[in-house]
Amino acid sequence: MKVLAFAASNSKNSINKQLATYAANLVENAEVEILDINDYEMPIFSEDREKKLGQPEQAQAFYKKLGEADAIIISFAEHNGSYTAAYKNLFDWTSRIDMKVFQSKSMLMLATSPGPGGANSVLTTASGSAPYFAANVKASISIPSFYDNFDVETGKLTNPELIDKLITATTLL
Template sequence: MKTIIAFGASNSKTSINKQLAIYTAQQVENVEVTILDLNDFELPVYGIDLENEIGIPENAQRFLNHIKGADGIVLSFAEHNGAYSTVFKNLFDWMSRIDGKVWSNVPLFLMATSPGARGGATVLDIAAGRFPHMGGNIKAVFSLPSFNDNFSETGIKDEVLRDNLDKEIKKFETAVHE
């Protein structure tokens, strides 16, 4: 059976992006889902001096091993001041020191959501532009605006948004099973 990992690029214990990633991953058929929490991969703030002093922390390698062992990745970004959350950027920096092609050509479903009307669109654009240069095999992209109005435990409330998400899930699912 194919395996996918799902995570929110946030360290919030109540992350709406983690909720969206988990919900989406659970919609993919015929896969085993592993949910990752960035809080389980604590890392010091990246710096070349620290890397030279201590080397690569084990948690960076552990997270990268999950990526390399997956058949697909569902990643939903928290947007902090129009960019990646600090915790994600730090993890990303450490992993890129191990392997510059961090995403290892594993099929990616990139997502973002926020309480606001743009749904994390800015950070999603940044990742969609950057990741292909780092082994990112982006197969699906989705932004959910106004999370609190458009999401419930049973899924996406708005029919148009739900249909858009379903189409992206099918594209991702096809890529995972190829």
Template sequence: MKKLIAFAGSDSKNSINKKLAAYTATQIANTTTQVLDLNDYSLPMYGMDYEIEHGIPESAHQFLEIIKGADGIVLSLAEHNGAYATVFKNIFDWMSRIDGKVWGNVPMFLMATSPGARGGATVLEIAMGKFPFMGGNIVASFSLPSFNDAFSENGITDAALRQKLEAEVKKFESAIQG
């Protein structure tokens, strides 16, 4: 059985991106999933002076080790002002100081959602452009617009969006099982 990690690029305790990532991971056959919470990996704000004086914090090493040990990554990014949430950018920066190929070529299902009609499309576009240069092996992607209307405890309520997600799940399953 393949090991997945699922997490949100958010530190919100009620993160809609964490809900989407965790739900999506349950749709992937023959896997076990560890759902991560960025709040469990507290890090000081990245800065060169801090790194020189104190080194790289252990929690950045721990998070990167979990990523490298996974067979697949399900990541849903929160969008703050058209970019990554600060907490995600910070852990991403710290991990890149350990290994510039942060994602280790692990198959990745990259997503975003928001309460708005664009569903985090801007941050998803940024990540789709940047992650491949950082070892990102993005094999599936999905944007869920209008989260509060399109998602319930039973999953995606809109049939067309549910079909899109199912198609991307199949692509991801193929990549991690291959």
């Protein structure tokens, strides 16, 4: 199985990228590819830009990567209760190629933040809207208080309850 994982964040030190990487590596017998959405940066989407640029190469490449995967893991950073501008822009451009952005792939949706909310607001939004874009969401998990529950040195969750929850979710992919 080929698992594609990424953080819906453009931070170079993204805790969500750390979480997505950890989760992807829990999937047994999987070939894992970790994306960095910085590699798909484009001008801010607008209909005027779309008329001028068409479908940018970066959006086409991202859509192709999604299509090549058997399963997708996304970990969402939360900016003011919503998606990061970087992810939303990439998603907007990609959805203009095909509204079925996620191409019926099995998905695990995650989110984390340093605080106790665990970016649950954006995760709820993402999980609720994903089926409209042909996502087969198998599970969604919010990891609260990232630095209290994740060992950055080892790159692993430390909270046994959250570890079990995440392992169970990865078996659904």
